Amino acid sequence: xxxxxxxxxxxxxxxxxxxxxxxxxxxxxxxxxxxxxxxxxxxxxxxxxxxxxxxxxxxxxxxxxxxxxxxxxxxxxxxxxxxxxxxxxxxxxxxxxxxxxxxxxxxxxxxxxxxxxxxxxxxxxxxxxxxxxxxxxxxxxxxxxxxxxxxxxxxxxxxxxxxxxxxxxxxxxxx
Amino acid sequence: xxxxxxxxxxxxxxxxxxxxxxxxxxxxxxxxxxxxxxxxxxxxxxxxxxxxxxxxxxxxxxxxxxxxxxxxxxxxxxxxxxxxxxxxxxxxxxxxxxxxxxxxxxxxxxxxxxxxxxxxxxxxxxxxxxxxxxxxxxxxxxxxxxxxxxxxxxxxxxxxxxxxxxxxxxxxxxx
Numbered sequence: 001x002x003x004x005x006x007x008x009x010x011x012x013x014x015x016x017x018x019x020x021x022x023x024x025x026x027x028x029x030x031x032x033x034x035x036x037x038x039x040x041x042x043x044x045x046x047x048x049x050x051x052x053x054x055x056x057x058x059x060x061x062x063x064x065x066x067x068x069x070x071x072x073x074x075x076x077x078x079x080x081x082x083x084x085x086x087x088x089x090x091x092x093x094x095x096x097x098x099x100x101x102x103x104x105x106x107x108x109x110x111x112x113x114x115x116x117x118x119x120x121x122x123x124x125x126x127x128x129x130x131x132x133x134x135x136x137x138x139x140x141x142x143x144x145x146x147x148x149x150x151x152x153x154x155x156x157x158x159x160x161x162x163x164x165x166x167x168x169x170x171x172x173x174x175x
Numbered sequence: 176x177x178x179x180x181x182x183x184x185x186x187x188x189x190x191x192x193x194x195x196x197x198x199x200x201x202x203x204x205x206x207x208x209x210x211x212x213x214x215x216x217x218x219x220x221x222x223x224x225x226x227x228x229x230x231x232x233x234x235x236x237x238x239x240x241x242x243x244x245x246x247x248x249x250x251x252x253x254x255x256x257x258x259x260x261x262x263x264x265x266x267x268x269x270x271x272x273x274x275x276x277x278x279x280x281x282x283x284x285x286x287x288x289x290x291x292x293x294x295x296x297x298x299x300x301x302x303x304x305x306x307x308x309x310x311x312x313x314x315x316x317x318x319x320x321x322x323x324x325x326x327x328x329x330x331x332x333x334x335x336x337x338x339x340x341x342x343x344x345x346x347x348x349x350x
Contacts, residue, residue, distance in 0.1 A: 104331075105331050105335055108324075108327050108328060109328060109331050114335065137317075137320045141316035141317050141319070142312075142316050145316055145319050145320060145323060148320060148323035148324065148327060149323065151327055152323060152326055153283060153284060155327060155330045155331055156280050156283040156284050156330055157284065158334055158338075159280060159330055159333055159337065160280055160284070162334065162337040164289075
């Protein structure tokens with residue numbers, strides 16, 4: 001079998017543009033109420049701008065501490081999210097399956113990955129890069145608005161969850 | 176002096192549409208690198224869709240626990256951000272001055288305010304509601320993209336800051 005490569009993740013099998021996976025993407029995204037506002041045509045626009053990859057079990061998709069500029073949408077399989085602790089150990093923060101988004105902070109700010117994401121089963125996933133996002137915004141601004149609203153809802157949900165838990169160590173420059 | 180009222184914040188003096196304050200808004204926003212991508216015309220579009228208010232010292236602009244659907248941009252003055260602690264006390268989380276954004280989580284998800292914001296000096300501020308945002312997205316989708324990107328950068332900055340501090344109490348459904 002010839003394994004195709006792609007510069008975003010050259011060590012993984014490149015499955016091609018996400019348009020080949022529009023049904024899978026529609027299927028994992030559909031149960032998310034957040035996405036109900038996208039038309040089928042807009043799902044197609046998103047898929048035109050995403051690339052799909054396949055990773056076997058035990059592969060690091062996102063590496064904590066490395067800079068990155070793309071997010072990952074899990075289509076099949078599962079990854080564990082692993083973070084280095086203060087004592088230098090590794091802690092599994094959570095597991096993420098189909099429909100889960102990973103890496104959106106780095107997509108937005110281009111900074112280092114907060115945690116590593118490691119496949120626990122063979123996993124297919126779609127990638128949206130900063131360049132893809134920029135192209136969608138330029139060519140399809142209304143669809144772009146919906147996509148940005150979705151990302152805002154995801155990031156806000158995480159912020160609301162985390163701030164509820166971390167008040168005692170709140171940073172003075174937080175707001 | 177007749178104090179004008181506005182349904183968003185009926186207990187405060189309504190200063191009118193933000194277009195009357197385009198210079199002030201430009202001045203507080205300009206130092207934010209995040210906003211450099213907005214043209215003067217786009218600042219005008221934002222101002223057309225925002226309302227301005229004046230509050231004396233000691234007034235609660237945002238009330239912890241209440242639902243809300245607007246964000247606040249501080250133009251002059253200062254507010255303290257106050258959060259109820261687990262023991263039922265009040266803790267000042269931070270202070271926010273001109274150019275500071277407050278309340279964007281509720282703008283996005285319509286849920287309760289995370290903290291209260293109380294003026295510590297006489298304070299003028301602009302308000303952007305969910306309806307204003309929707310109108311901007313519909314009429315000016317490219318400007319809307321820039322505004323949503325700005326909000327994404329603000330929320331992502333806060334999320335990155337908070338998640339760095341809260342790993343030991345990470346929620347299993349976080350990602």
